[in-house]
Amino acid sequence: MSQSVSPAPGLPGSRKGLLTEQQLRSRQRLARIGLGSLVPILVLALWQVLGDLGIISSLLFPTPLRIAQAAVRLAQTGELGDNLKISVLRALGGFALGASLGLAFGILVGLFRQTERALDPTVQMIRMVPHLAIAPLFILWFGIGETSKVLLIAKGAFFPLYINAYMGIRGVDNRLFDVTRVLGFSRWKQIMRLIIPAALPNILLGVRISLGVSWLGLVVAELMGSTAGIGYLMSDARQFSKTPIVFVGILIFASFGILSDALVRLLERKWLSWRDSYQGR
Amino acid sequence: GERTISTGAAPTSSGSNSGATKASVPATLSYGYIGTSKLNYPGTAEGWGFYKGIIQEELKKYGITDIKLTAFPNGPDLSESLISGRLDFGSLGDTPAILAKSTGAKTRFITQGTTDSIGYLIGKKNGPKTLADLKGKTVTTQKGSFHHRYLAGLLKENNITDVKIVHMLRPDAEAALARGEVDAMTNTGVFALKQIDQGYPLIDDATKHPNLIGTSATVVSEDYLSKNPDFPKIWNEVRLKALNDLKSKPAEYYKFLAELNNSTPELMEKVSPISGIKDVPFTDDGIKLLEGTKKFLVDEKLAEKDIDIKQWILKP
Amino acid sequence: MKTVSEPLLSIEHVNKTFHSNKGSVQALHDIVLHVKEGEFLTVIGPSGCGKSTLLKIIAGLDVQYAGDVRLGGQPIKGPGIDKGFIFQEPRLFPWLTVEKNIAADLSLRDPAVREKVNELIALVRLEGFEKSYPRELSGGMAQRVAIARALLRNPKVLLLDEPFGALDAFTRTHMQEVLLDIWQKNKTTMIFVTHDIDEAIYLANRVVILKPRPGAIRNIVPIDLPLPRKKTTTSFQELRLKVLSEFEKIEELELIDSSGI
Amino acid sequence: MKTVSEPLLSIEHVNKTFHSNKGSVQALHDIVLHVKEGEFLTVIGPSGCGKSTLLKIIAGLDVQYAGDVRLGGQPIKGPGIDKGFIFQEPRLFPWLTVEKNIAADLSLRDPAVREKVNELIALVRLEGFEKSYPRELSGGMAQRVAIARALLRNPKVLLLDEPFGALDAFTRTHMQEVLLDIWQKNKTTMIFVTHDIDEAIYLANRVVILKPRPGAIRNIVPIDLPLPRKKTTTSFQELRLKVLSEFEKIEELELIDSSGI
């Protein structure tokens, strides 16, 4: 990769270096977007053609055009926007709660062997408790209002961040730890200046996974007696065999995946620029 | 691409002799039903027939040697499987069957096994006691099922408009009701009785509204019918045989049901009496119920399109 | 074994063995050493003889040893702000810029810190690189950042593990002067590991010579030359020969005269 | 500008600038250098003047520069087995033991490799540490492992970036002899960065002196002393003074006589 980026050796191009580099970067970004949309576009086209030819059942698998129509219809009635807003709020609320707790506990358990010993086994066990099985308990304890939904989502969002923060901290180079000890860092400074930055790659990965899980958690959470939300829209549409709407939901989910991913990547670029790590070739 | 109109003509040739079609009949048949159990059998006559091997024995004569049974948690799952071609036929509630049909699923309705699915409306403790009390309250139901149809019909009949209907699966709804978060819920059979036992008030049940009783539906995919046009006839015969056998040993049958549902034979006798199982594919009452349900679903815009029940039903 | 005048740092019969699944390596054997307040001690010895290990024990970074180490009469519990340490490698925080690495846990928004940091950056000659990240520095530059970081805190005891190893002769000389300046001004107690015998003699009150496997004290040579010293004087050269001959007894090298260390 | 006898390595008008969001640093400015086959070149210069950068360009690790670098008449496309490189830091693989680090991509099950590795371990005096992991090594030991790793491959050109920086005087002398031995036996072309002026003169055919900001060649001093050399001879001392005075022109230091570099 680096080979092709460089101006060919021999060209006296040091002055132009900056300019071309910028151009190259923007060209690279374009290529990146192009390459990234290649697969989805191909899949969509194939899907539409196969659907039109009747090769795949349009009942189970409505063509992209029909899905688009359904989406437009939903958007026009305002249904889509309302439901999306509610879902985003829920997912973000659950994510904020679960992720911040996960981060806090992950740091606590990562930092202190004592808390690790006391808490980690329990947390690991709770991690393995399936959402679907304990939904009634959630309702019993927290009702069917927003609380239980947000909590259920938070439960899902907790673990990826917990485990990634925990493992990220345990991956911090001991030699840098010694430096902070020698320099007399307070606990707080140790966390803020060493542990968080060093574990940041892992934490950001945890954020990515957590965001995805919170979004997925909507489907289960919005089964628990709700009258709005994308998850509700999807399950409702399924009950009434309105497949295009289910697919609209799926598409929204998918685009959310891309969006949250892009966001975290942005953060990565911003916060991890100090890294000099492998970029693929 | 909707091409549903012309297909009505296809099964008219069902009178042809069975010997001729035997060769082309696929050896495997896959059947879907609702309900999870350790035995992997449905209830009613079909289940009994499979359980006792009667159906297998009979179908063998028609060249069907391998029968696959698959349990589904919900009607929509089963409908989707039928559409996808993974199932040849299946039994489910009338409401999900109609809903699927109205979205264009290519199925034919061959048997209406029971016409006695009773919905119960259970209130929370110290909550609403009568239908009138429900005004402005929240009621949960499993949308798209026969209890949904029962609840909505009930409210409409009584002109109660401002009720919030929330979709919830049964275990979730029971928890919400216990907590008092919702004011009432719909429930079925064993579970409703259990709740009544625990002191939850019964507000209403479908026995008081014969037009709101649910029925069951056995539907076959058109795809399978084209390969085995005689199937409706065969099936109904076979089913009848199983039903007759079942009627001769009721105690054993209820024990079987109890095992399926992790319950007791006594309770089973109460909620799923043998008398409810019909020995003819269709009764006029049953069809009337079906028409009523369809009309309701269409009127309420729950179903996408109107369908012609007469066209859908395939009488052998 | 205690000396009459209470030393600032006393190391009594320290033994240190590293265990691993492949067996164990004794890194230090019965080390006895006393350092007075304000003393400048240099430590030399062959590669792998245990110099870094000794320094880490004094710093309180390594507490799994046998024996007794006391600073100001108190057993050393752990590292602390009173003991500065310059590691053998720079060990900079890769996510912090040069100036933030030097400030480390202190805030650059504090004007006192800011001023001190700027002063130190000038002292180690890194003006213009304040905002650079460690990966943008050369080896010697990184090492100078590490030195500045340790100097910022004005520790009572400064432990230096080959701090000038990656510096060219001139920068090195400059840094030696800087260090001597600080020593004289602040009366910092210095324990300085080096591979350069000239440097060891040039800076020290006493030169500790270690021998390897297991690391033990071979000899301690007091350097009583007045300051400022000149490397070309005969007295300096005499001491140099003395240290060399002690060193020679450790190794079986006959290359000395030909290579003229 | 080309010399008559075709050089093995020719560096023509190389410029190298590092860009970052804070601005740009010109690391190398119009470097012209020709190295004959079998030559021993040492490079000295102040910290941060671009020595490592130059070496990386020759190694083919850095291809984003302006100018022309050819090895054996061919432009350098990337690193290769013909060019050995010893990095300024040891850069050992932490998950491999010493012997596996030395073998790196070669299999120790191959008896030829095994034998060569054992030989090299003895040469760099690390017997008994074959199965140790890098974190169990001292700074100097790690550096010796890195040297052994580069020597195993018998490269045609060996690029050494301060390879002996973390070694004590005696181990260093030993390693110098080892290197000279290899050079004479294999006729390896050596490009050797060091901070030790004595070392630079002791080893080299020519000493390249770089000056900083931007890194450029200040002078190239040919060393025509016969081998084996002695650091105490007057001719050696004369050359030393010459190199020093060249160096002096770069820096504005007046410390030389007092510190006696």
Place this chain on the structure above:
Amino acid sequence: MSNAVKALEQQTSLAERDDQAELALNRARWLKEKVNDLVIGALLPVLIVVVWQLAGDFGLFSREFLPTPLHIAGEFRTLFASGELVQHLAISLQRAAVGFLIGGSLGLVFGFLVGFVQRLEFMLDPSFQMLRVIPHLAIAPLIILWFGFGETSKIVIIAAGSFFPMYMNTFLGIRSVDQKWFEVARVLNFSRTQQIFRLILPASLPGILLGLRLSVAISWLGLVVAELIGSQAGVGFLINFGKQTATTELIFVGVIVFAVIGKLVDSLVRLLERKLLGWRDNFQG
């Protein structure tokens, strides 16, 4: 912690100890620490169980939704005695294992490819990121359409779940390998395979093992969804059956089996971690 060790050392270190004794001491200390870990780790769960039982006995919650530990234990005993539990467990374990093997190894392979080749990253990663957040429940019909409702579809559901954590962690693991080692590998002229096996794999092993842990967990949890349709056995089935027949004890037996087995498998991976990552000098808490 380390101070205690020091004290211990000093007590015994008056005389010169030989290595043997030291090693034995180390081992004893290690064992003691392990036992200690176990006790401290069990403290919280035990406490929870006791409070739970007491609260149940005092009627603080309804048995319909939360049976007491003793009830659950009773159900557990029945299931275990009849041999049913083992049977369900065996089937579930098998499904989870197969699904995990397929999903995990595909995740590993794609993580590798995408991590290694930037072009593939640009091409595939966005699609994977989209697929990652598509809910299983919503695409159940498609899974049925493509894979039926036999074992295949169950394994596909599990595999799809376990794919992503493995993929993401492997990808990140590779992308956080320090560039300076790549330089070493290039200078030493590593071939592609050597670069993978001698550099990338070991360097990204911490990430990969973390992915393994997450992935194992998800394949285990995926059973509940996978065993929803057309199954008569498995722990997920037990839970679903319990839900359908309102047998709360059954649900909890399933949940507890899930938690315990999940924790065991997780511990196994951590053991592996300790074995494979012995070379690391990282923070230990």
